[in-house]
Amino acid sequence: MVWGRLAAGAVVCIVLPATVFARDLTLRDDKGPVAGAQVSIRGQSGSYVTDAAGVARLPDRPAASTVLDIITPAGTRLERTISAGTTIVDVAEPPPLIPGTLPPLRVTASPLSRGIDDIATPATVLAGDSLNQRRQSSLGETIKDVPGVASTQFGPGASRPIIRGMDGPRVRVLSDGVDTLDAATVSPDHAVTSDPFLAKQIEILKGPATLLYGGGAIGGVVNVIDSRIPTSAPTKGYEGEGQLLWDPNATAMTGMLGFTVGVPNVALRLEGTHRLSDDYFTARKFGDPPSRRVRNSFNDTTSWSAGGSWIGDWGYLGAAFSDQKKEYGIPSEETTFIRMHSQRVDVRGELREPFTGIEAVRFRLGHVNYRHKEIEDGEVGTTFKNNATDTRLEIVHNPIGGLKGVFGVSSFWRDFKAQGEEAFIAPTKTRNHALFLLERYSWDSFYIEGGLRYEWQSINVRSDQPDRKHDGLSASLGAMWDFAPGYTVGLTFSRSQRLPTAEELFASGPHVATGQFEVGDPRLKVETAHNLELSLRKKTGTFQFGVSLYRNAVRDFIFAAETGDVIDDLRVVNFRQQNAVFYGLEADAKYAVTEYLDASVFGDYVRAKLNRSGGNLPRIPPGRLGGRLDARWEQWKAYLQFYHVFKQGDVAAFETKTGGYNMLNAGISFTSALGPLTAYEFFVRANNLLNEKAIVHTSFIKDSVPLPGINVTVGARFTF
Structure with a gap:
């Protein structure tokens, strides 16, 4: 049994019973198969992507102490040494300990989504290191470097997000799904009350899924x-x-x-x-x-x-x-x-x-x-x-x-x-x-x-x-x-x-x-x-x-x-x-x-x-x-x-x-x-x-x- 990390904050267990070898490497999490992960054998050319059942079909029986390189759908690299045998990967999600590490990201503003890659609307999620490196005194300045997003820049005290050229009442700023209820849409010198240093995740949505939060969100939702x-x-x-x-x-x-x-x-x-x-x-x-x-x-x-x-x-x-x-x-x-x-x-x-x-x-x-x-x-x-x-x-x-x-x-x-x-x-x-x-x-x-x-x-x-x-x-x-x-x-x-x-x-x-x-x-x-x-x-x-x-x-x-x-x-x-x-x-x-x-x-x-x-x-x-x-x-x-x-x-x-x-x-x-x-x-x-x-x-x-x-x-x- 070998333990490792498949995604930031996710613990991986590869179970290797000494039974008749099967060439399949199966990746699974607590919701089912992990599709779209890339698996390669170190020292050999070619890679193998897991299918909808989470299965990657390896070309041949690996020798003892074969090194596998796995790239998850989120882009995280995993290096593991395995022996011949059936391989099953189970993923758990314990709370992250090291600052900046995260479990797989979920877009909470899209209630039908399992994750960032399972959403029809263009979306960006800032969390962990990607959020820590951007935190500023205002919300607009914190997210302004995201493609499609800018800031009204009214000094360190007040800056609202601009999404695709639209701002004010056309961009809704939410606190876990409900409005921040401040006066920021009235004037750009009025501050958004959401404090970036108390945020654990910031979701930026652009396009039609913002419909859930009102026609006023025709520019987008933060x-x-x-x-x-x-x-x-x-x-x-x-x-x-x-x-x-x-x-x-x-x-x-x-x-x-x-x-x-x-x-x-x-x-x-x-x-x-x-x-x-x-x-x-x-x-x-x-x-x-x-x-x-x-x-x-x-x-x-x-x-x-x-x-x-x-x-x-x-x-x-x-x-x-x-x-x-x-x-x-x-x-x-x-x-x-x-x-x-x-x-x-x-x-x-x-x-x-x-x-x-x-x-x-x-x-x-x-x-x-x-x-x-x-x-x-x-x-x-x-x-x-x-x-x-x-x-x-x-x-x-x-x-x-x-x-x-x-x-x-x-x-x-x-x-x-x-x-x-x-x-x-x-x-x-x-x-x-x-x-x-x-x-x-x-x-x-x-x-x-x-x-x-x-x-x-x-x-x-x-x-x-x-x-x-x-x-x-x-x-x-x-x-x-x-x-x-x-x-x-x-x-x-x-x-x-x-x-x-x-x-x-x-x-x-x-x-x-x-x-x-x-x-x-x-x-x-x-x-x-x-x-x-x-x-x-x-x-x-x-x-x-x-x-x-x-x-x-x-x-x-x-x-x-x-x-x-x-x-x-x-x-x-x-x-x-x-x-x-x-x-x-x-x-x-x-x-x-x-x-x-x-x-x-x-x-x-x-x-x-x-x-x-x-x-x-x-x-x-x-x-x-x-x-x-x-x-x-x-x-x-x-x-x-x-x-x-x-x-x-x-x-x-x-x-x-x-x-x-x-x-x-x-x-x-x-x-x-x-x-x-x-x-x-x-x-x-x-x-x-x-x-x-x-x-x-x-x-x-x-x-x-x-x-x-x-x-x-x-x-x-x-x-x-």
């Missing part, structure tokens, strides 16, 4: 998975993790600590983070007077959460209370900063096989009491308040006539108020309800996935403007074909309707942070997007890749159009509707050069313009192209990443062009253990090693907030 509500009790009665980071560029210190205790049926969780950073420095002097210091770019954030669960074979039911206080500067306004306080209650539960024919019933509820004050010259200028609740019920049914699916309901309530000098929108109450259905039919190496969503919404406004009601019907259809071992081609089509937001309908007033005087239009209609996407992926072997081509035609696209007028030094923008089209390309590829070195390339491009006038839409991310090396040797890991951001010359009216820049990043880490129960990792990562003055085109305040110059982060993380 789902942040956390640990605040335990779903299982620690096997040894307790477990925990912590991090400590220091960045001298901004004199920034970040600390995180989480601890879970439990007995077989009860688990409790306590976690928290604190980040304190001063103004950061960029590569070149700018502004008046010239300086490398980005004034008023400080960030002081404290987040904590306490939760617990009742756990059994039937599932789990848990709740958590979270609190976040944040104070951060607005770099474009040197005397303005935001003081934010958000309190949140979450309830989550899952029943496993409660009735015949039902695989699972899942429930999510999030309620938030949010407020922030904009402090100008030491006085409170404007106060924003948001009391909101988001609920969701999903029922996953077992196959019926070959169809397996999920159906459910969701409801969203939001009471929003703005009071003070920049109260550019009257108080509103938004009520949104929806029914949704997603079904999948599979046979052999082919499957089809289709979905429907109907939602209706009412917005009541306390002003002389009329209340508004809208409804929308969205549908999607996708097909995937594993036409060869490890290769998948997919074609998806969706028709999604997005209902106008209160800000787009009723805005009327100054917005100093963006330099605009915003004017809404209560006559706005529903947006309708038609998205077509073709993808090709190779998921196994030493060479893996993925490429997606998409075109998204949006009828009655709502955008803030520059009028050319100025009121009190603010540009006047009117919310208008016009047909628009977005199209683009995303691609990445990875090659395992040796057992210890991987090389990868990646890139993305998006173009967005209005149909009738042919004009460009504003703040569309420029194209990127880059490469990366990942090395590992025993307890050491290192990476080197370079990418070029091209200049953006396809600009809208009254928008300026932005030059391109190069970005060189690197990192190294050392991992070890203190006894059998505690592991630690020391790491150093450096960004912008070329010390380039990098201007982010998607930022409203791009000329006031270049990216940091050379910045080095030194840190440690541990698990126990």
